[in-house]
Amino acid sequence: MxxxxxxxxxxxxxxxxxxxxxxxxxxKRGHQIHVDAVMIKDITEDMMQHYDxxxxxxxxxxxxxxxxPIVNAGPILYRIPAMAEPVYTEIEAIIKKLEAK
Numbered sequence: 524m525x526x527x528x529x530x531x532x533x534x535x536x537x538x539x540x541x542x543x544x545x546x547x548x549x550x551k552r553g554h555q556i557h558v559d560a561v562m563i564k565d566i567t568e569d570m571m572q573h574y575d576x577x578x579x580x581x582x583x584x585x586x587x588x589x590x591x592p593i594v595n596a597g598p599i600l601y602r603i604p605a606m607a608e609p610v611y612t613e614i615e616a617i618i619k620k621l622e623a624k
Contacts, residue, residue: 525556525618528574529596530563530583537580541596545578548611554618575621576614592617 527545531537538560549556558578561570568587571577577589578596594613598606 525554525576525621526574527556527558527576527578527614528566528571529558529560529578529580530566531560531580532563535560537597537600541578541580541599544599544607545596545611545614548607549615549618552611552615554615554622556618576617578614 529538529541529545531541542558542560545558546556559574563583566585568585571587571589571591574591577591577593579593580597580600582595594610594617596610596614599610601607
């Protein structure tokens with residue numbers, strides 16, 4: 524199971540929309556994933572080590588190096604398929620690499 528971390532300012536709206544969209548779309552594509560939605564301020568280096576992908580809503584600067592792939596998932600929020608598709612494609616490419624290991 525691939526674990527993805529999504530985060531936004533409040534950890535309530537945008538990150539949950541990303542969570543739902545990724546779980547649904549990757550499920551349709553045959554991938555088993557789990558997405559957690561959290562507040563950006565709650566992310567720690569230790570927390571990040573428990574995930575395979577970080578789906579950020581906007582560019583985020585941390586006080587530590589993020590060692591997992593980062594995907595800008597913000598375009599999913601516009602609900603325009605042409606904008607969301609490149610995000611899904613990027614996430615799926617990373618998932619396929621991780622599954623191949």
